Amino acid sequence: MTVKPAMPESWRLETKPHKFCPGCGHGIALRALGQAIDELGIQDRVVFGCDIGCSLLAWDFFNVDSVQTHHGRTTPVVTGIKRANPELICVAYMGDGGGYAIGAQHLVNAAGRNERITVILANNTQYAMTGGQMAPTTLPGQKTETSPYGRDPEATGHPAKGPEMVAAITGEDAYVARGTVSKLPQLRRMMVRALQNQIEGRGFSFVEVLSTCPTNWRTNAKDTWEFLEKKMPAHFRTGELKVPAAAGKDEDGKKAVH
Amino acid sequence: MSGAVMAEKRVFMTGNEVVAWAAVAARADVMYGYPITPQNEVMHYWTRLAPKHGKIFLQTEDELSAGFATIGGVLAGKKCFTATAGPGNVLMQEPVSMAEMMRLPVVVVVMQRGGPSTATVIYSQQEVTLTTFGGNGEGFRVVYSTAGLQELYDHTIKAFNTAWRYRFPVFVLADGYQAKMREPLTVYDPVERGIEPVAPEPYVGRPGKPGADRPPGHYRNTYNTEEELYAVVLEQAAEYERVAPEIVEHEESGAEGAAVLVVAHGVVARAAKQAVELLRAEGLKAGYFRPVTLRPLPAEALRTAAGRAGRLLVVESAYGQFARLVRDALYGLTVDVVPLYKPGLGITAEEIASRCRELAASSARTE
Amino acid sequence: MERKRSIKIVVAGEGGQGVQAVAEILAEAAYEDGAQALYIPAFGVEQRGGVSLAFLQISDQPVAAPKFEKGDIVVALSERAVRRTRQYVGPETVFIYDGLAEIKEEELPRTARRILNIPAVAVARAELHPRVFNIVIMGAVIGATRVVPVDQAKKALEKRLGYKFEQDPKLRELNHRALERGVELVDGILKGGGN
The missing domain is CATH 3.40.50.970 (Thiamin diphosphate (ThDP)-binding fold, Pyr/PP domains)
Structure with a gap:
């Protein structure tokens, strides 16, 4: 008997292995999402939207209807779908550039309007597909192609705290969390709860995923993991930031999983 | 419904x-x-x-x-x-x-x-x-x-x-x-x-489980290679050109033998039409051409009309944006194209008529 | 009755004077009377706190351009409106203003064929209600042009203000009076050969 890697049922076998770089966090984030879709049994109702940047490589990743656009416009595209057909479960998947920079207005306003959609945002602290430029999430001192001497907070501010912002501007019906690709079970739970918030018609849900980019970080496996596990959490605290009262406790019985 | x-x-x-x-x-x-x-x-x-x-x-x-x-x-x-x-x-x-x-x-x-x-x-x-x-x-x-x-x-x-x-x-x-x-x-x-509305169809969320009951709808607007994109754009171009004759619309009157053919679109075309009626009542041979579709442009009809006219007066509330489309359609014809551009300003029938009279008078002098 | 109509009207005044209502009700009346009518407000950034300007064309033929160079009738209800409308006054224009609206004599457009001083404010205050001053002006425009029958104007008023008239039938009477007084004022001037 051969042991196959457990692949979520909602993944599309024909497009695997996927196109992400070795060590990239997208595959893990999308595994968590795939598992959540499977667990909730919503494969026939999910519409997956992905953005420009590395996330666009996921346009044919799932056996679910998918649409790809750019510049954080995935949020209004899935908003348009959801409003036109509320039966569908709409997911917008994007990077930190799309969500916090060029398409920030879409994230802010979709959250503010409490759109019944789920936004999943991969934070890998820089623009990956364009070759590693500084992003709103770049850490202080972190070197990128457009901050070659390290990000200087004096000049370009501090790393953007997306979930904290979304939590601050949403009502009590929103679900907001930050997970990491280093803790797959927790990330999967967050995705389930985010999707449930939409399925139950409560409101907006948002999960930021701390992710990896060894290609642009120019890190080996050990340093990649260290950046993800040590450096990023110093700025980005993982856990649930907002859980609607109606959603109850998560399965561990804890309100927030830090 | x-x-x-x-x-x-x-x-x-x-x-x-x-x-x-x-x-x-x-x-x-x-x-x-x-x-x-x-x-x-x-x-x-x-x-x-x-x-x-x-x-x-x-x-x-x-x-x-x-x-x-x-x-x-x-x-x-x-x-x-x-x-x-x-x-x-x-x-x-x-x-x-x-x-x-x-x-x-x-x-x-x-x-x-x-x-x-x-x-x-x-x-x-x-x-x-x-x-x-x-x-x-x-x-x-x-x-x-x-x-x-x-x-x-x-x-x-x-x-x-x-x-x-x-x-x-x-x-x-x-x-x-x-x-x-x-x-x-x-x-x-x-x-x-008798105008039946074309029924829309969903691209996403059709019945059935994607991958099991039906293929998933995967819609992208990104391509990996130059050749891939080239093929897509050429296919679109061919399709656009194929359907263009079914879509183009224009309106014209008195182009045949017109000393001046007034070419205008949109609300300005109303003034152009009235100007031409005024002029014809005065005995001046004026014609009128108006593309209803600016894309695709009724280029063939415009070329035919222009070919029969003495000169063209292109009138628009912009500085030559419409005229560029017109000149592009007329490429190769020798007909004189005279502009009347009023960017951001309304244009009246009287203005168009008086410009036509000037043009007719100057043609008469040179003849 | 065969009537040939083709008339261009500009109405201008300060915000709140009811300038747009005058043009809109006249347009509605002309439309109901079977004419071609085209009404367009000037709606620049100026509409907040500037001169309110309305363009109206009534004709038996389809109207060509929404705006025009010279009006057959130009109504200006404030000194700023006089200045703003000067470009629309030509040698064929009948210019209507209200002498009480703090308009200096030297500001009046001397190029006009005729200048009519309609004391709409005074008449409205003394005989009617200050609020219907614009309806007096509307009556004056009808008086000067006969572009729509008074009855048709009353119907258009009914369409617009009928719900208010239902609550207070005196308002209907007031508006009808204002309309008629406007017509009379112009008739009086034209017959008397004044201005």
């Missing part, structure tokens, strides 16, 4: 109101929009009509969002439209490019205002270049330039069918004058007149 959505009747309303009614008559389901003058009242009327007719509306955070949400609604299988103007039309080019790339039917109503930039909220024909060829693409879209409120009604209804039949983005290009003016027109249910 069946049954008449409205009884045929004579009404006296503003253009913005006309658009909202026409969208209802065309069985549009959804409007996503963002406030910008002079199209605001399209949204105002739509939001008032929406609950009575089971329609959807969302005021988005900007025109990017309005356009992309419109695409989303179309993907979900609904007839969606949006309306914009000026700087909003600039932003709208980004979603329309996506619709163009993905061959999605969207309807965008544009009420041109002055440009560049903020400029005036009043009127112009300065969004011709943007609307016909905006975006980072080839301009595979349909642009109807209306010349009054009856046409605005007729062509807004037609825009939905053109979009859903051919799957190219369709613009209804009007202007601040048409948006805000009030004049008589007849509203009607197109179905009662």
Whole structure:
């Protein structure tokens, strides 16, 4: 008997292995999402939207209807779908550039309007597909192609705290969390709860995923993991930031999983 | 939906109101929009009509969002439209490019205002270049330039069918004058007149489990290789050229043997038409040509008309945007093209007539 | 009765003077009377706190351009409106203003064919109600042009204000009076050969 890697049922076998770089966090984030879709049994109702940047490589990743656009416009595209057909479960998947920079207005306003959609945002602290430029999430001192001497907070501010912002501007019906690709079970739970918030018609849900980019970080496996596990959490605290009262406790019985 | 959505009747309303009614008559389901003058009242009327007719509306955070949400609604299988103007039309080019790339039917109503930039909220024909060829693409879209409120009604209804039949983005290009003016027109249910609305189909969320019962709908507008994109664009070009003859529309009168052929579009064409009638009453051989579609342009008809005329007077409330389209269509002909450009300003029949008289007099002197 | 109509009207005044209502009701009346009518407000950024300007064309033929160079009738109800409308006054124009509206004599457009001083404010205050001053002006425009029958104007008023008239029938009477007084004022001037 051969042991196959457990692949979520909602993944599309024909497009695997996927196109992400070795060590990239997208595959893990999308595994968590795939598992959540499977667990909730919503494969026939999910519409997956992905953005420009590395996330666009996921346009044919799932056996679910998918649409790809750019510049954080995935949020209004899935908003348009959801409003036109509320039966569908709409997911917008994007990077930190799309969500916090060029398409920030879409994230802010979709959250503010409490759109019944789920936004999943991969934070890998820089623009990956364009070759590693500084992003709103770049850490202080972190070197990128457009901050070659390290990000200087004096000049370009501090790393953007997306979930904290979304939590601050949403009502009590929103679900907001930050997970990491280093803790797959927790990330999967967050995705389930985010999707449930939409399925139950409560409101907006948002999960930021701390992710990896060894290609642009120019890190080996050990340093990649260290950046993800040590450096990023110093700025980005993982856990649930907002859980609607109606959603109850998560399965561990804890309100927030830090 | 069946049954008449409205009884045929004579009404006296503003253009913005006309658009909202026409969208209802065309069985549009959804409007996503963002406030910008002079199209605001399209949204105002739509939001008032929406609950009575089971329609959807969302005021988005900007025109990017309005356009992309419109695409989303179309993907979900609904007839969606949006309306914009000026700087909003600039932003709208980004979603329309996506619709163009993905061959999605969207309807965008544009009420041109002055440009560049903020400029005036009043009127112009300065969004011709943007609307016909905006975006980072080839301009595979349909642009109807209306010349009054009856046409605005007729062509807004037609825009939905053109979009859903051919799957190219369709613009209804009007202007601040048409948006805000009030004049008589007849509203009607197109179905009662034998115009069957083309039914939309969902791209996402069709029945069945993707991968098991049916293949998933995977819609992208990104390509890996030059060759891949090249093939897609060529296919689109071929399709656009194939359907163009079915779409082009124009209006002309007295072109044959005209000493001066006045060429105009949109609301300016009304003044041009009246000027030509005035001149002909005076015995001056004047003709009139008006493309109703600016994309695709009725180039063959224009070349034929121009070939029979002494010279052309191109009249527009812009500085040569429309004339560029005209000259491009006339390439190779030796006919003299004289401009009458009034960027951002209304043009009257009297002005056009007096320019024609000058031209006729100067031709007579040189003969 | 065969009537040949083709008339271009500009009405201008300060915000709140009811300038747009005058043009809109006249347009509605003309439309109901079977004419081609095209009404367009000037709606620049100026509409907030500036001169309010309305363009109206009534004709038996389809109207060509929404705006025009010279009006047959130009009504200006404030000094700023006089200045703003000067470009629309030509040698064929009948210019209507209200002498009480703080308009200096030297500001009046001397190029006009005829200048009519209609004391609409005074008449409205003394005989009617200050609020119907714009309806007096509307009556004056009808008096000067006969572009729509008074009855048709009353019907258009009914369409617009009928719901208010239902609550207070005196308002209907007041508006009808204002309309008729406007017509009379112009008739009086034209017959008397004044101005």
